[in-house]
Amino acid sequence: GAGVSQSPRYKVAKRGQDVALRCDPISGHVSLFWYQQALGQGPEFLTYFQNEAQLDKSGLPSDRFFAERPEGSVSTLKIQRTQQEDSAVYLCASSSQRGHNEQFFGPGTRLTVL
């Protein structure tokens, strides 16, 4: 594809609902990152995949957050039993190699938990 895409672009959930956020990285990109961006803040790292392997999940804020990339391309970030503090924009980025290469960002999914 032309770039990183994410869906849905907007999601409203009632507190306690489960949500799933999808990321389609640039075709062939090995590395995939998820970030959480609270209102008025810079993005914060959540988790990292190299192909299908989740190599770092140290940024996931709680065990309600789960991410997967089973075939090494599309990734899904799942949040169980959403809370109001989960409201944020969730950004996905992909990179052609591990390490210091440029990360290409998607447009993000704005999650609002009521």
Add this chain to the structure above:
Amino acid sequence: AQTVTQSQPEMSVQEAETVTLSCTYDTSESDYYLFWYKQPPSRQMILVIRQEAYKQQNATENRFSVNFQKAAKSFSLKISDSQLGDAAMYFCASNGGSQGNLIFGKGTKLSVKP
């Protein structure tokens, strides 16, 4: 742990003038990169410029240049001949280690006055 600090929440510049955005960072990594990303209101993050820490020469990309002071751990962005389209949030970021996940500052909102 790596940290990135942007001390200017908002900046303003007159069209065609020059503006400098400040950034300081702290890292224990010996091999790292520094980035400036632009995030327009549509929220898609775009890479503006990248600096490899082992290179002494400051990076430049057209109207954008950096002043990289490694000893002072300072990494400022200079935008020359500012254009209305430069109005956006600007984030300074660093990475390090083999994974390459980014550590962002809180951002500087740049306004450009016609």
